[in-house]
Amino acid sequence: KQEVTQIPAALSVPEGENLVLNCSFTDSAIYNLQWFRQDPGKGLTSLLLIQSSQREQTSGRLNASLDKSSGRSTLYIAASQPGDSATYLCAAALGGIYSGAGSYQLTFGKGTKLSVIP
Amino acid sequence: GAGVSQSPRYKVAKRGQDVALRCDPISGHVSLFWYQQALGQGPEFLTYFQNEAQLDKSGLPSDRFFAERPEGSVSTLKIQRTQQEDSAVYLCASRSLGYTEAFFGQGTRLTVV
Numbered sequence: 520k521q522e523v524t525q526i527p528a529a530l531s532v533p534e535g536e537n538l539v540l541n542c543s544f545t546d547s548a549i550y551n552l553q554w555f556r557q558d559p560g561k562g563l564t565s566l567l568l569i570q571s572s573q574r575e576q577t578s579g580r581l582n583a584s585l586d587k588s589s590g591r592s593t594l595y596i597a598a599s600q601p602g603d604s605a606t607y608l609c610a611a612a613l614g615g616i617y618s619g620a621g622s623y624q625l626t627f628g629k630g631t632k633l634s635v636i637p
Numbered sequence: 638g639a640g641v642s643q644s645p646r647y648k649v650a651k652r653g654q655d656v657a658l659r660c661d662p663i664s665g666h667v668s669l670f671w672y673q674q675a676l677g678q679g680p681e682f683l684t685y686f687q688n689e690a691q692l693d694k695s696g697l698p699s700d701r702f703f704a705e706r707p708e709g710s711v712s713t714l715k716i717q718r719t720q721q722e723d724s725a726v727y728l729c730a731s732r733s734l735g736y737t738e739a740f741f742g743q744g745t746r747l748t749v750v
Contacts, residue, residue, distance in 0.1 A: 523679070553738065553739065555741070561743055561744075562641075562643075562743040562744045564741075565738050565739065565741070568737075571667060605724075608680075610679075610680075623691065623698075624670065624682045625670075625730075626682070627671075627672075627679030627681070628679050629677070
């Protein structure tokens with residue numbers, strides 16, 4: 520069974536600092552890995568999707584990397600801002616019991632709660 | 638619609654009551670998922686639909702949980718005889734076929750008292 524671990528569980532940084540969030544997964548046979556942001560009381564907002572054949576994806580100040588062989592992904596946030604404060608979740612996509620094309624389910628970590636202090 | 642829509646946003650149920658949670662996926666999205674998120678935890682998979690077919694229900698915690706998507710668009714998650722341990726946020730996600738990005742709704746926070 521796929522297990523996803525996120526370290527640290529919580530992180531507090533001063534505004535402007537660059538930071539890295541870590542995600543590890545036990546089964547390297549993933550289809551893709553997705554990073555999400557969750558604000559208190561809200562749903563999940565997709566940030567970046569990395570396909571299994573890719574090594575990294577970038578969107579603005581965010582950069583996510585994927586190393587399937589070691590079972591690791593990192594989310595790099597540059598020049599952090601107070602508005603970045605949220606819980607960040609990574610999710611690894613594996614096939615479910617139905618093996619049809621494009622069928623997969625996401626296994627989530629517990630998240631890293633980020634606080635950016637002004 | 639522009640995104641995945643879930644209703645109600647909040648639901649308080651007395652123990653033993655039946656509840657129904659609704660999900661409107663993004664128009665044209667073939668795949669639909671339900672997840673359960675307990676406080677302080679990541680979401681956990683409940684069930685998966687491809688169009689109207691429920692292809693994977695391995696994550697449903699008990700036979701009190703039932704999901705349907707009769708016309709391949711709107712889905713309903715029903716919980717019968719609710720228990721306190723059912724209290725959680727229920728998230729719906731949809732995506733197009735292939736290994737594509739999943740989009741989540743705002744969730745329904747269920748509190749069983």
